[in-house]
């Protein structure tokens with residue numbers, strides 16, 4: 001009999017990679033998607049056979065983490081062996097604008113799922129994965145951060161995720177549920193949401209290279225992050241639910257870079273050498289050299305990046321660096337893709353899209369390209 005998994009957040013970056021992985025492993029995969037006014041299944045369309053396909057191993061249900069009866073009904077129908085709770089309002093900056101919604105979905109949404117598992121008597125059958133985050137460390141008190149490092153969340157998002165972390169531990173301790181927290185550090189890919197910093201940079205610079213945008217407007221480019229590839233990280237999400245005992249694990253690469261370095265790498269992938277000058281909100285990045293024909297719209301002296309204080313956060317997490325020793329020694333996990341390789345992959349994908357837009361534009365078929373965020 002195939003194992004059966006339910007993924008919340010299946011239309012997101014991680015949900016799409018995890019669904020692919022589980023299908024490869026022979027699972028039947030159910031996912032919860034939200035109703036939206038536009039199609040929102042772009043990341044999973046390639047594995048979806050449509051609602052008419054009776055034997056399909058990939059099935060989607062409309063739902064929302066804010067809706068208890070909906071979650072309970074889906075869990076009753078699916079009776080999954082494994083639940084991966086990846087659904088969330090996952091943008092830290094947005095959580096300052098929508099703190100109550102973020103708490104409802106990210107904190108109480110987790111409780112709703114756990115309680116539904118218990119209410120339906122599935123606690124001996126269903127294993128539970130919670131998408132916890134390095135944002136829990138926030139104002140870091142120890143470097144690198146590991147499973148025992150104290151938490152100090154710095155945003156409504158992180159505070160909501162702190163509740164989700166502890167309620168997951170609590171259901172494990174109180175009811176014997178097999179429930180784990182993956183404390184994942186930042187992980188990216190060509191499927192990363194367009195308003196997270198890495199994708200904003202790779203997409204923005206690819207657009208600038210093709211003359212679709214003029215300048216990248218950034219916030220705190222001195223911020224330091226431990227960036228991995230989402231494909232590597234979803235392997236670990238699955239591994240955590242295959243052990244004899246449920247435990248919490250840090251997933252990270254153990255290497256840290258600044259946002260500024262990421263901008264430099266992405267520009268280099270496009271054959272652009274940048275020179276940074278000025279300080280604080282006056283800092284700019286100017287084109288020092290163009291070494292390939294990948295950026296026909298860019299010339300020496302152009303200003304490609306400026307600071308816009310609107311992207312500063314009311315409270316920032318300046319530095320994050322993970323220690324994945326427990327995952328490596330306990331589960332034999334190591335990340336395979338470096339941050340630099342990931343950046344190259346992201347730029348290559350975004351450049352393809354930018355070239356398509358440029359081609360349409362050159363034939364008088366210009367389509368609007370969103371740049372907000």
Ligand code: NDP
Pocket residue numbers: 008009010011012013014015032033034036040063064065066085086087088089090091105131132133134183184185186187188193
């Ligand atoms: P994304 O933002 O790409 O995906 C989030 C998913 O959650 C989307 O499918 C989204 O649906 C869905 N969602 C949002 N709100 C709701 C809701 N109210 N009810 C149900 N579903 C909802 O995030 P990632 O894939 O990058 O991250 C996956 C999880 O891991 C998140 O919980 C995130 O907080 C956490 N995390 C991510 C890290 C990272 O670096 N990527 C690091 C650590 C933790 P829709 O497509 O309709 O918007």
Ligand code: GDR
Pocket residue numbers: 090091092093132133134135184185186187195196197198200217218219220221223224225259311312313316317318373
């Ligand atoms: P983060 O990711 O907040 O770490 O949360 P994000 O990519 O948004 O920011 C990383 C760092 O870059 C700085 N930054 C900017 N960020 C954005 N989005 N836009 C900008 O213009 C910009 N300029 C500088 C930020 O201030 C920050 O320091 C991500 C999400 O995936 C969470 O869901 C997840 O839990 C954590 O990673 C781990």
